[in-house]
Amino acid sequence: MNESKENTAESLFKVALVSGGARGIGLAITRRLLQDGFRVAILGTRPPEQLSPLLQSLATSGPVRYTQGNLADHGDRQRFVAETMADWGRVDCLVNNAGVAPLQRADFLEMSEESYDRVMAINLKGPVFLTQLFTDQLLRQAIRPDGLRGTIVNISSISADTVSTNRTEYCLSKAGLSMLTQVLAARLADEGVPVYEVRPGVIQTDMTALVQERYEKLIAEGLFPIRRWGQPEDVANAVGLLVSGQLTYATGECLHIDGGFHIRRL
Numbered sequence: 001m002n003e004s005k006e007n008t009a010e011s012l013f014k015v016a017l018v019s020g021g022a023r024g025i026g027l028a029i030t031r032r033l034l035q036d037g038f039r040v041a042i043l044g045t046r047p048p049e050q051l052s053p054l055l056q057s058l059a060t061s062g063p064v065r066y067t068q069g070n071l072a073d074h075g076d077r078q079r080f081v082a083e084t085m086a087d088w089g090r091v092d093c094l095v096n097n098a099g100v101a102p103l104q105r106a107d108f109l110e111m112s113e114e115s116y117d118r119v120m121a122i123n124l125k126g127p128v129f130l131t132q133l134f135t136d137q138l139l140r141q142a143i144r145p146d147g148l149r150g151t152i153v154n155i156s157s158i159s160a161d162t163v164s165t166n167r168t169e170y171c172l173s174k175a176g177l178s179m180l181t182q183v184l185a186a187r188l189a190d191e192g193v194p195v196y197e198v199r200p201g202v203i204q205t206d207m208t209a210l211v212q213e214r215y216e217k218l219i220a221e222g223l224f225p226i227r228r229w230g231q232p233e234d235v236a237n238a239v240g241l242l243v244s245g246q247l248t249y250a251t252g253e254c255l256h257i258d259g260g261f262h263i264r265r266l
């Protein structure tokens with residue numbers, strides 16, 4: 001995009017990239033960012049034909065585009081950013097949301113290298129190198145009139161610092177994402193790019209459907225000070241606040257969206 005077009009009023013829209021933005025927490029984030037006036041580019045694994053009704057309904061709130069691809073794949077990550085640039089000519093915000101649980105919960109002694117590689121490739125390596133591509137593009141763009149160049153939000157998990165001995169690879173991937181937030185917040189502080197972590201507790205989505213009964217019981221017993229499931233919108237509201245530009249001096253901050261689970265209690 002040439003310099004003069006970039007500075008016209010017409011180009012003052014903002015573009016958000018949301019990995020896994022067509023389901024669960026990511027879908028709530030997409031809806032929230034569309035409501036807040038962003039154009040949203042989604043990366044997801046399902047073929048677009050399966051998502052036509054959803055994408056059409058999202059498009060009633062604002063411009064939305066979809067790239068089918070695997071976050072763990074180098075070429076798919078490049079295509080996601082390239083297609084978004086081809087359509088909209090700029091990027092402003094990246095939400096690293098997509099992630100997977102291990103296919104099977106297994107004790108540390110039984111964890112396979114295959115499961116470790118799968119979880120780390122999607123939950124950590126994918127976001128690291130998608131963020132590298134995003135940042136490379138972002139730093140070519142001018143600082144906006146609001147003083148910001150862009151924003152990065154990483155969706156980690158309470159597993160970043162809460163141990164599950166039967167999900168070692170998941171905990172490691174989320175702890176890594178948490179450190180990525182710190183590294184990037186320091187690296188990009190002088191560039192007008194705040195970087196944040198959102199750390200959800202137990203959120204009611206497809207990911208937790210398989211362990212629903214277990215969590216119902218734990219929640220009823222008071223595992224969280226606020227005795228209810230987290231909802232995808234709880235996480236989306238946090239992302240909306242962080243990308244609004246109101247908390248720029250808090251770069252590197254982590255928002256716990258967990259019903260108070262992180263509070264140490266006796």
Ligand SMILES: NC(=O)c1ccc[n+]([C@@H]2O[C@H](COP(=O)([O-])OP(=O)(O)OC[C@H]3O[C@@H](n4cnc5c(N)ncnc54)[C@H](O)[C@@H]3O)[C@@H](O)[C@H]2O)c1
Nearest residue numbers: 020023024025045070071097098099157200202203205207
């Ligand atoms: N649900 C929870 O309780 C909870 C708690 C803490 C953190 N999280 C994190 O929040 C994020 C979203 O979780 P969710 O509950 O909405 O899960 P979900 O399974 O409902 O959705 C995950 C999304 O990620 C996408 N995705 C998965 N693998 C991908 C890949 N290889 N390439 C591209 N996209 C891929 C899926 O298509 C889907 O849209 C994840 O990173 C998860 O670890 C979830």
